[in-house]
Every structure is written in structure tokens, then in C-alpha cells.
Amino acid sequence: MKKLFLLMSTLCVAGLAHGPALADGETIAVFTKNQTNPFFETVRVGAAAGAKSVNAKVIQYIPIKPDSIPEQMSQVEDAIVRKPDAILFTPVDYKALVPGINKMTAAKIPVIGMTDRPAGGDIISFVGVDDYRLGLETSQNLFKAMGGKGNVIALEGVKGTLTSTDRMRGFTDALKQFPDVKLLASQPANYQRLQALQVMENLMQTHPQIAGVFAANDAMATGVVEALAGANRKALVVGINGSKEAVDLIKEGKMHASGSSDPFMQGCLGVLVTVRALRKMPVPKELMVTPVIIDSTNWRDHDIPVEKRSCPKLDEVAAK
């Protein structure tokens, strides 16, 4: 509490110090992929918190059908009509939305990428996480905990998504570093809990010995945890995102680890970088949130409710 107060007062002071010199009240359109995945809700909360700290406004654009390319494309076109000062953009598909980015830049609206790096288009900066490193380090953590040997199963995300491809690439490279770890099966479960549960239930039938499971996100990892519990079997399960649910499962010892991509920080930094660009402050070409592997040793540091988290200061962002 005291710490929070301190932080808030420093923020206020910082605001006072710079306030008169800077224009504020910018409107930033924030695009995310869907309104069902808690990951993006945390991104949005982070973005709102970031905006509040620098006196900017955010308008959230979320496709009315989850992850729908045409819907997001239409929203891009609608957003252009409203002429926000800048757009903070997470494409639902990193290739298919490139024309959308081109439309925004053609309308002279600056675009900052977030979470999924678009395959093209002129973006001022990108805020995200290195999904390859996230996959690699989370897998390494798992394989070490397995004692460097044993059978693993991998559950992939939605085929063709950048996050899934990169995380699986990281997993495959980690696998090469541990020759005694054997990959039994790698199946897609589309980032969905139910599919992960059923795929895992089925895979357990053919594979009596499973020491570890790598799931490309936490929703699938929790599905795996349920499948294992249902069959009364044990395996080390790792996921990715560092969701609250995963932290709780790690706390209870049911899940081994989760590679955190800190969605709150992504949202925060996304807005702050955007605001820096609008206020003609220097911005980094890319700003990557450092992956943190949350496991039994450090979950306490990450067991903080979103509303209690705070964004870094505007001045700190460039250095980060």
C-alpha cells in the first residue's frame, strides 16, 4: 500500500513536472483480438492504466466475432473515420491485416504494433514479447525439472498464428538441447481448454509414460491439468502467458510453470510508446517485455491483482 502510494505520488510529481509543457488528452484506438480471452482483457486493462497515467484516452476496438479478420478489417476502416490520434494495433492475423495497417498509415494515422508483430506495413514501433524466447525458456525450465530425460507431449496453438509458430519453434530448439527428452506427440488444440482436455485424454491412452507437457498457452495447460487429474496421472505441465489461473495452479502445485508475456505490461508500454511518439519524444523501434518463467520459486512476485499493478513512467519507457 505504502509502495503504491509512493509510486502514485511520484507519478503525480512527474506529471506536474512535465504537465504544462506537454500536450495531452490524445485519443488512442486500441485494437485487440477478442473479448473472451483473459489475456487480451489484461492487455486492455494495462492500456487503460497506461493512458490514465499520462492523461490520454483509449477507445477499445474488439471484433464482434472473436478473431474475425473481416470484422477487424471493418473496424480499422471505421476507426479511420473517427480519426484517432494514433492506433495501437494487435492484428487478429499478422499477415491478413497488413492492408489494414497500410490504410491507417495512408490516412496519416500513426500505427504502433502490439503483441503480434505484423508481417508488413509501416509501424512506428512494436511492443510485444519474443515468443520464440518464451517458448524456448519455458521448455528449458520444463526439461530441467524433468531431470533432462523422459517423455513429453506438446499442444500447439492455432495453426498459422505467429505466437504458436514461434513458441513451437522455441520448444523444438529446447528439445534439441536435451537429447534424452523424447517427444511423443505434438498436436494442435487451438489454444482452447476443451480441445486440449480431449486431445490429452486421447493421447494418454496411447502413451502410458508421460513426464511432461508443453502447452503453447495457459488455457490449454489448464485443460491438460484437468485431464491428468481426471485420469489420476501425474506429469509436469507448463503453459505460456502467466495468467492468474496459471499462477493459482502453480501455487497449488498442480502446474509446473508458465512463461509470462506480461499482458498488462504490454498494454501499458504500448500506450506509453504511442504517447511518446505523439509527444515527439524518441521511441525505440521495438520494445520487448522480458519473458519471466513463473514457477514454484517465484510465483509470489506475480500474484498481484491487475488493478494493483502499475505502469512505468513515461520517461522510463525508452530505456526499458
Next chain:
Amino acid sequence: MSQAEATVPRRSLALSNDVLSVFYRLLAVGIICVVLSFISDAFLTTNNLLNVLRQASLVFFMASGLTLVILTGKIDLSIGATVGLSACVAATVIKATDSAMLGALVGIGVGAIVGLGNGLLVTKLRIPSFIATYGMLWVVHGITYYYMSGQSVYGFPAEFRAIGSGYFLGIPIPIYLMILFLLAGNFFTKRTTYGQQIYAIGANTVAARLSGIPVNSRLNLVFILSGAMAGLASLIYLARLNSAEGDIGETLTLPTIAAVVIGGTSLFGGVGSLFGTFIGGLILTLILNGMNLLGVSANWQPLITGLIVLLAVWLDMKTRSKTDASS
């Protein structure tokens, strides 16, 4: 009196068709099982068969309510969305009150209310069920998204989770529930007046109305039952997944319709059975199970599902035209 005249002959015809079509479907299940047990050692084990039945139970609860709607010649496109809303509301109630019973009642109640809404749109506002329930799908999704605001609710008490992941005498509890509802549903549709009226409405709505069947109130009833069964299904999902998110039922509607259709229920109404739907769900589950066991790419799944749907319906039409010709 006139009501009995209108319903009884139709019912007996439907039964003879049912027996034949169910027989063919059991045969299909048998063939799939034999083939799978030859290619994969893991298939024909008690564990795996229980696993398949447990997964099939998830499909069955949703599909059974839908079967009743389809038997009347209507459709319910909102069931997936209803599962989502029921699951989310039930989940928050269970978290807030710690009472599994209250949560379960609320979950089923929410489903029934959505079902009643569908029923009223169809019977009072005379909107075709396809469009009414499609509109309802959006409304229910929107309410769910608003209600959850992107969060998930998870971690339920053990006694609640037992209905999804518990065992009794070594057999998963959802399987008992499925058998219970299958028998009860079969009794309801085949042996009660209500059931006969549902078939009669599907076979010929005008004739049913003329013969004194309260068509609108029966239609309301099947939509409410469909919603309530979606609510029940949501509880099983909830207990099984130990978590609720806004998108929990999103992808389930079309596979559920496919299960009903593969099970031999005609979308024109009046023909079909709950037992057929059970087998339809079982066939879809077996295919998925087999693909996982054999490590076949999941990319093949929609293609295979589509072919099975067409094949099943085509065979039905063949057998039906044959029995029609012989009778």
C-alpha cells in the same frame, strides 16, 4: 380422439424406420471400432472406451435437447451460446455462494430462460426458428461477453466437479448421467403423450394443430427443454474443465447439429430418436479419438465429418425409400 388418429399411425411408421436406421448406425459404430482396434493397440482398452463414452456424453447433453427441437421441425442455433452463458452465470454463482446445488439450478434455469425466449420468438412473434435462434445467439453471446468482461472464473468445489470428472464404481459419473438422460429421454419421447405430440407436430404441424394438440405450448416446451439441456451440458463442461470463459460454447453448435443429423433425425421433423443422437455423437467422438490415437493431422477432421454427415443422410434416404416402397 381425433388426436390419437393423427399421431398413432405416424408414430408406428417412425418407429419401424428408427429401428432400421439405429441398426445401421450400430453397425457403423461396430465397423469403426473393429477397424480402430486393428490399427491401434490402445483403442480396445477399458480405459479408452470409458474415455470415449465420457467425451461422447458432453456432445450428448447438448444434442439431446436439440433433437427434441429438430423432431418438431424447428432448429435451435443458440445452444452453443446458451452453454456459454449458463456456464458463466453458474460459475459465478458457485464461486459466490459455494453451493454447487444453487449453481446447478441457476445454470439450468438460465438455459431454460433462453429457451423460453426462443420459444416465444417462434410461437408468439412467428419468426422462423432458424432466424429467431440466430438472433438469440448474438444476444446471448453479447450478454455473456458483457457479463464476463474478458475474465475467466475457475476453481470449483470438489463435490461439484465430481459430476464432470468423478468416478463411481470405476466408471466416470458423466456416463451414468448420460445413460440416465438417454433412458428418461427415450421414455419421454416414445412413451408419453408429450413425446407423441412432439413427433406429430414435426410430421405435420397443421394436422397436429387440427387434431387439437396445443402446438405452441409444445413448441415452447421443446425450446425450454433444449435450453435447459444446454444449461445442464454447461454444468458438465464446467465441472470437467474447472473453469468458465465467455467463449466456452462458441464452437459447439455445428458439431452438435452434425451429431443429431448423423444420428438419423430428420431436419424436416417427425423422424428420429434420442438413441440415434447418442450414436451420432458417439460416431463423431470415435473418429476424433481414432485420429488422436493414430496421430492423424487434425486438418482432416472437418473433411471427414462432412463426408460422414452426407453419407449418413444419404443412407437414411436409401433405407427410407426402400421401407416406404415395401410398406
Next chain:
Amino acid sequence: MSDRTMGERAAGQGLSFLGRVPGVAFVLVALFAIFATLSPGFTTVPNLSNILVQSSILLLLALPMTLIIMTEGLDLSIGAVLTLASVVLATVALSTGSLSIAVLAAVAVGSAMGLLNGWIIAWPGIPPFVATLGTLSIAQGLCLLLTDGQSVVGLPDELHTVYAGYLLGLPIPIIIGAVAYALMHLLLYHTRLGTYVPALGGNREALRHAGVNDRLVLTVIYGIGGLMAGIAALLLTSRMSSAHPTAGIGMEFDAIAAVAVGGTQFERGEGWLLGTLLGVITIGVLRNGLNLLGMPSSIQVVCVGLLVILALFLDGMRRVEE
């Protein structure tokens, strides 16, 4: 005007002139007034053109869907066929480097899927809902197998100008939409084939007795649906400058909703092409207006559902009055 009288004659209904104005027309006017008042950006020319451009793909699907629904049919596969045609277009464009061959291939694949639908519905007599549910899965499966779930990118630049370009000062998608509408209008109201359409829904026996090959006609109508999906695929692919195996999922329901909102009846072979156009535009106006107002996404989702229900409710009221 003429289409309405033709439609009435064909459907054998003597409804009054005003009675045929579908509920959606009132909804559209109301929505337009609300958004024009509340949002200054709404009535600008760029935004109105934006709405029409956005609606073009849905219109291309909804037009043939109107005909199909008038035959008491349904095409659930049209969204998946659109996606498949888009994937084929992109794949062929990549391997041959020729856009015209790619477009031909997409239209051919779309038409083939449409004819397949028509064939299994007309000859073995599989109910349209089930038949197209099956082909939906098949088309979706083919998309996945062709692409392995990946986007297809690296298409020639001139492809993008189809969606983003202008001809005679008008955006090309609007021109394509208008031409498609005109052609469908001609087909439905000024050709012999068109007169068969409502009869297929209302009175198939009579058609057969008149010596018309009703099965062939039905197959052709579903084929037109596939053909239009193939043309829509050009717009969709051009819009994304890429093809994606899930891009058109669920659009069949949007198209069906637009047709129903436009006042076409699911039974009795009554349909109205202009109503479908209004339905498509109303859905476009609603989404655009709510976006401009900055409505939360969850509210937007509810509104789409309410629009569908409201438009049909108004139609129902008018029918009851008659």
C-alpha cells in the same frame, strides 16, 4: 417497382403495395437518423462509401442466398466456399503468377462447389440444410489441407487494387456489388429461369408438370451461389492481400440473416431482392454506426441480434395485420 409486381405475380400473392415494404426499411431509416444525429462523422461521403464497400462481400453472398431461400432451400456452405475459393485464388496466383487464371480458378472452384450442393440436393434429395452442412465441413477441410492452417501471402500488388481501387470515381467493390445486383435482378425478374425460382419453393409439382426440369434449375441456382462466392473471394482476397483458411467462417449466417431481415420468407417462395440489399446495408450501417459511437463490443454483439429479431418482428406484425 417492377420487381415487386413480378415477385407478387410469381408468388401468386395479391399483397398491397405498402404491405410489401419490409420492416427493415423502417429500421434502416431509424438507424440512419440516430447515427446521423449522434455521430458527426457518420454522414460524410467517405464513411457512407466505406459502409457500402464493407457491405459488398456480404451482398455478393446474400443475393444468391435470396434465390436459394426462395426455393425453400438454404446454403450453409457459402462462407466456407468463399474461403476455399479465396485460398485457391491465392494459391494459383502464387504458382502461376497470373491473376486472371487465379480468378478463373476461384470462380470455377466456387461454381463447382455450388453445383455439387445443387446436385446432392436435387437428385438424391438430401435436405438443403444437411447437404450444405456437409459441404461446409468439406470445404473447410479442403481449406485446412491446402494451407495447413497458414495464411497464403506474397500475392501480386495489382490484386490489392481490386478492393482499394476506383473506377469512374467509384470504389470498385461498390461497382461489382451494383453490377451483381443488376444481374441478379435481371435473372430473377426478367428471365424464364427467374420465374421458376419462386415456383420451386412454392409449387414444385406444378413446375414439374409443366415440363420444367426442376432438378436442373435447382442445381443451377445453387451453382450461381457458388459462382458468386467465387467472385466474392476476389474481393475478400484483395481486401486482405492474402488468403486465410478461416477468413469467411460464419459469413453464411450473416448472409442468411441479411436475407431474412430483408423480408424474404423461409417458406412459400416469397422473396424480394431489394429487401436483401436493404438488409445487407442495414447490418453494415448498424456495425459502422456503433463503432463510430465507440460502443463497447459486447453491446454491439447484442445489437446485431436485436436487429435481426426486430426486423422479423416488424415483418410478422405486418403479416398479422393483413
